[in-house]
Amino acid sequence: MHEDFERCVRAVQAKDARFDGWFYTAVTTTRIYCRPSCPVVPPKPENMRFYPSAAAAQQAGFRACKRCRPDASPGSPQWNERADLVARAMRLIADGVVDTDGVGGLAARLGYSVRQIERQLMAELGAGPLALARAQRAQTARMLIETTKLPMAELALAAGFGSIRTFNDTVREVFALSPTELRGRARGRARTDRSAGTLVLRLPYRAPLFPDNLFGHLVATAVPGVEEWRDGAYRRTLRLPHGHGVVALRPERGHIGCRLTLTDLRDLATAISRCRRLLDLDADPVAVDGQLARDPLLAPLVAAAPGRRVPRTVDGDEFAVRAVLGQQVSTAAARTHAARLVVAHGTPVEDPEGGLTHLFPGAEALAGLDPETLAMPRSRRRTLIALIDALTFGGLDLGAGSDWGKARAALSALPGFGPWTVESIAMRSLGDPDAFLPTDLGVKNAGMALGIGGSSAMTAHAAAWRPWRAYATQHLWATGDHPINDLPAA
Known part of the structure; x- marks a missing residue:
């Protein structure tokens, strides 16, 4: 977008926050770069230069504006799309x-x-x-x-x-x-904490943001010991490159409150990145809602809850394991299976402020898992062991830099991985905004209620929602009566 000079100028003159993170405005007379929504008086167009990243503006010799703090703006939505x-x-x-x-x-x-x-x-x-x-x-x-x-x-x-x-x-x-x-x-506005390694931060996002399904989904499916809802915040443990952490995320006016405790502060940037990914905070809700609202059947749902996000994950491998544990069972049963796995194989942690007890076990910790200890059908045990082997020894990559096509193909080749499981992992682990689950019971029920029809008709109809079918799925799920759709009581 930074190459469209006239469009960028209009965005800067309108102080349009929707474009924060899409491009950066550098001013040749002051040698300062800003976000498009900077509150200062816009410079003359002939003094503007536009860059696609803060790093590019810095390399060109511009310094960050002290007023609008462009380096702290939401990231470009392109990288997650x-x-x-x-x-x-x-x-x-x-x-x-x-x-x-x-x-x-x-x-x-x-x-x-x-x-x-x-x-x-x-x-x-x-x-x-x-x-x-x-x-x-x-x-x-x-x-x-x-x-600090x-x-x-x-x-x-x-x-x-x-x-x-x-x-x-x-x-x-x-x-x-x-x-x-x-x-x-x-000094005077910084928020500190007495606990060693604890930071209180604000995570920005592009408005609007509808928190109900975002936090409702995470809390309704929370694994005991790893995740919890406490005092109006979603809390969970984090496995990080240099240690571990505990984060509390709270929906607040205009931002997400983030209270982060780390065993090693070198993990700060990684922890923030994973929390932003978990809550889909770099999404462009105006673009998503604009396209979905073109469908007359979906438009009332979008109007009722603008800014729905897709709840994702802080660890792609973790969610894949949980997706297999949740095959063809209730949410409560899936949580029970996961909790047993955590107690048996997870790494214990201390949480003086709540009830978090473990890190979810990584694939290597599960590599020696005895399938006979799992209280589930033999076919699902086989599926879980195949997934763990693929993650540990088979090169299956479900992380931030994964190739979505290769990951889907590798998952589909594993025993017991049908379209529902593959697309669930594509939506939550890989972060594909176009992942779609037409065979999901909640999606099928919504399709029938809206008059679209069953799975085949839904797939055909949903072509108009691309590349945002994962977001459309959130709206379809919201038509049902399930705890994932509701923000828990504080």
Whole structure:
């Protein structure tokens, strides 16, 4: 979009928040870059330059606006809508892969050479993987500076910088302030916590956001010990690259409140990225709702609940295991099966503030699982063991940078994986916005009630909803009476 000069100018002049994260506005006279919705008086069009990423604006010599904080705007919705190489790379960079494994590790995850990755990112985003990761580190650094009392040397390491000098230079270059000056500006409005490693943050999103099904689904299917609803917040444990964490996510006016406790602050950026992915916070609800509302049968549902999101997951492997456990059983039974698996194979954690007790077991922890210990039909035991083997030894990738087509094909080849299970995993683990479950009972019931018909008729009718059929599914499910549709009581 940044190449459409006239459209970008109109968005800036209208201070249109819908375009925050889609592009960045740089002002040649001030050498500052902003988000489109910046509240200051818009510059003259001839002084505007537009960039596809904050990293590209920074590389061109512009520093972040102190008023609108463009580096903290919602991410571009493109990266969660697309399945191509650039989108997969951006999801992995957000997940911290460059910081933990380097550009070589990023390329290996994607199955391309470093040169190919750099060329494609430069062509579309105006910055390579190192610059994009650097921009993310700068944002993490600002968050830690403003919300913690960590000494700067510890903070620099936690933000992913190799040295205090690089940290200081980057913060000065990006924000035109020293780390000490940034902390001084934030004094009085920063929210801190006495608990070690605990941060209180605000996660932005594009309005509108309808929280009922989003939090209702997560809470109704919550695995005891791993997830809970407490004091008006959804809480869960997180398995992270350097340790583990506990997060509490609460729907609040204009943002999602996030209280995050980490055993290692180096995991901050990764934890935030996974929470944003879980709640689908980088979606473009105006674009989604606009297309779905063109269908006269769906339009009343969209009008009644604009901004529905697709509840996703913080761990693709975890959800896949839970999807198999939930095959052909009730939600309560699926939770029971998962809870037993957690107690037997999950990693214990301490949670002084609530009832969380374990991390959900990873595929490696389940690799030695004795199928005879599972209280489920033999066929489903076989399906679960096949999935665990594929995740552990077969190269099945359900993570942020996965190839959606390859993952679907690999899942379909496993015993016991029909269209419902594959598409459920595509929707929640892979994050495909066009995943669709026409054979799901709730979808079929909604189709009949709306006068669309059964599964075959629903599939044909739903072609007009592409590429947003996962969002349409949320509206269809909402026509039924199920706890997943309701925001739990505080």
